[in-house]
Amino acid sequence: MxxxxxxxxxxxxxxxxAKNLLSGLTEGKVLPQYRIYNSISDELITSFSYTNGWHLxxxxxxxxxxxxxxxxxxxxxxxxxxxxxxxxxxxLPLPLSxxxxxxxxxxxxxxxxxxILDIAHIGDDWFAFAGRPVFRLMPEWxxxxxxxxxxxxxxxxxxxxxxxxxxxxxxxxxxxxxxxxS
Numbered sequence: 282m283x284x285x286x287x288x289x290x291x292x293x294x295x296x297x298x299a300k301n302l303l304s305g306l307t308e309g310k311v312l313p314q315y316r317i318y319n320s321i322s323d324e325l326i327t328s329f330s331y332t333n334g335w336h337l338x339x340x341x342x343x344x345x346x347x348x349x350x351x352x353x354x355x356x357x358x359x360x361x362x363x364x365x366x367x368x369x370x371x372x373l374p375l376p377l378s379x380x381x382x383x384x385x386x387x388x389x390x391x392x393x394x395x396x397i398l399d400i401a402h403i404g405d406d407w408f409a410f411a412g413r414p415v416f417r418l419m420p421e422w423x424x425x426x427x428x429x430x431x432x433x434x435x436x437x438x439x440x441x442x443x444x445x446x447x448x449x450x451x452x453x454x455x456x457x458x459x460x461x462x463s
Contacts, residue, residue, distance in 0.1 A: 299460045302372055302441065305333025306349040312337045312370070314346075319404045321438055326374065334372045343367035343446055354454045356445060365397055367446030370454070375400065377410060377439040381462035383428045384411070390418035390452040397444040398427060402436055410439060418452055428462075 312332055317340040318325065329336055335354075337347050343362030347370065348355055356370055377400065384398065396416045402408040411429040441459070445452055 298463070299458050302375075302457045302459060303335075303349070303352070303354060303455070306335060306354065308350060310349045312347040312349075312354075314339050316340045317366075321373070321403050329373055334374060336371050336373070338369035338371055338442075339367070341367035341446065345445070352455055354457075355451070356443075356453070357451045358445060358449055361448040361450070362446045365395075365446045366442075366444050368444070370443040370445065371440050373403070373440040374438045375441045375459070377431055377436045378461065379431050379433065379435060381428065381430050382411075383426060383460040383462060384458070385424065385426045385460070386457040387422050387424050387455045388416070388418050388452060389420060389422045390450050392420060392450055394418050394445075394448045394450040394452065396452065397442075399440075399442040399444060400429075401440050401442065403438065403440055408433065410436070422455075424456075 310332055312335050314337045317338055337345060339345050341362045341364050342360060344360035345356055345358045345368045358368060362368060396418050397413050398411060398416060399409050399413050400411045410431050410433065411427065414427050416425055443454060
C-alpha cells in the first residue's frame with residue numbers, strides 16, 4: 282500500500298540550486314501528445330524542445346488535453362484510462378545528479394484525487410529515482426513538497442512525471458520547482 286501525501290506546508294530548499302520547471306512554457310501553449318514510449322531518440326528529444334521538454338503521454342484508454350495559461354498547467358481529463366500511468370504530464374530531459382533533491386509544487390483538482398509523482402529512467406528497468414510517492418490533490422490550491430536521495434549514477438535523461446491516470450478528474454499545477462540540495 283502506498284502512503285498518500287495529503288498536504289505539506291513546510292517549504293525547504295534553503296542553500297540548494299533550484300530550477301523552475303514550468304518557466305520555459307509560453308502562454309497558451311498546448312502540450313503535444315504522445316503514446317507511451319520505451320526509449321529515447323534524438324527525434325523525440327527534438328520534438329520536445331518546442332515546449333521546453335514538456336509533453337503529455339496519453340495511452341491505455343486515457344483521453345486528456347493540456348494548456349499553460351497565466352502560470353498554470355491545466356490538464357483536462359475526459360477519460361482517466363485503465364491504469365495510473367494512462368495520463369502522464371512529463372518533462373524530459375531532467376538532468377539528475379546523485380544527491381539530495383526536493384520537489385515543490387502547487388496543485389489542485391476539481392474534486393479530491395490521487396496523483397503519482399515519478400522521476401524515472403526511461404526503458405530497461407524504468408527505475409524510479411523518487412520512489413513514486415502518491416499525493417492527494419484537493420480542490421483548493423495546496424503546496425506539496427517531497428524530498429528524495431538519488432544514490433544512482435547521474436542520469437542526464439531522467440523524466441519528470443505527474444501521473445494522473447485511472448480517474449476522470451482534471452488537475453492544475455503551478456510553481457513547480459526541483460531543488461538540488463547542497
